[in-house]
Amino acid sequence: MRLSLSELYDILFRFYGPQNWWPIVENGVSLYLPGYTQKQRTPEEALEIWIGAILTQNTAWKNVEKALVNLKERLPLLPESLLTLSEEELSDLIRPAGYYRQKAKKIHVSMRFLLQDYGGNPCELRRLPLSEARHQLLSLWGIGPETADSILLYALGFPIFVIDTYTRRILKLLGYPEATQSYERLQDLFHKNITPDVGLYREYHALFVAAGKTCGRKPDCGRCPLFSWCERHHTRA
């Protein structure tokens, strides 16, 4: 019997507990505070999430953390401050996050956009309809669907579901054919089956990441709460 998406959420939540995404870096460590799933983010927090979403593209969070620490000890995290740095200076600070020249360019593009169109305040995007805010994000060089949706959900508080490689991996193993389809197609599955609640969407996506890590390079099936529904369980040679 295949797991429904709400049953899956319950299992993951009971096993991994609240994830309290998205973290803010303070005193050199990432903080995951209980209020974060519901909280309306301040412009400062929203900007850090925005930049973090770019930095974490195909990159371990530990490396992003180092980059954010470097940035925050060098200057206040504001578009106008970041833009006083050249792309080369910026790339030097974010080096630990990898792809540092690409990401410096991406951050510059986003900061110019925010400063020119929204007075440097990312939260102003919240005034737009969701589809238009998403369209604007996707029009920026360096922001694809996952980064856009992470910003919309975690920084701006729009009810949109984030799809990442972990989501696909888990759903494939659970036998969901939609997992091999396009980003928007898979996203629709969540929008149609899970009530659009920001706190719920934030927690659910973070739980996929937690589960995906258990199922990474060295799968720890003995400790996976999904073992009995997993393809590996049934199709082992």
Add this chain to the structure above:
DNA sequence: CGCCAGGTTGTTG
């Protein structure tokens, strides 16, 4: 040492 991590873009068939 090799593999991969909270992707996106550009190129090519």
Add this chain to the structure above:
DNA sequence: CAACAACATGGC
């Protein structure tokens, strides 16, 4: 549209 290369550091 799908497949593939390029982008790059650091942890396990």
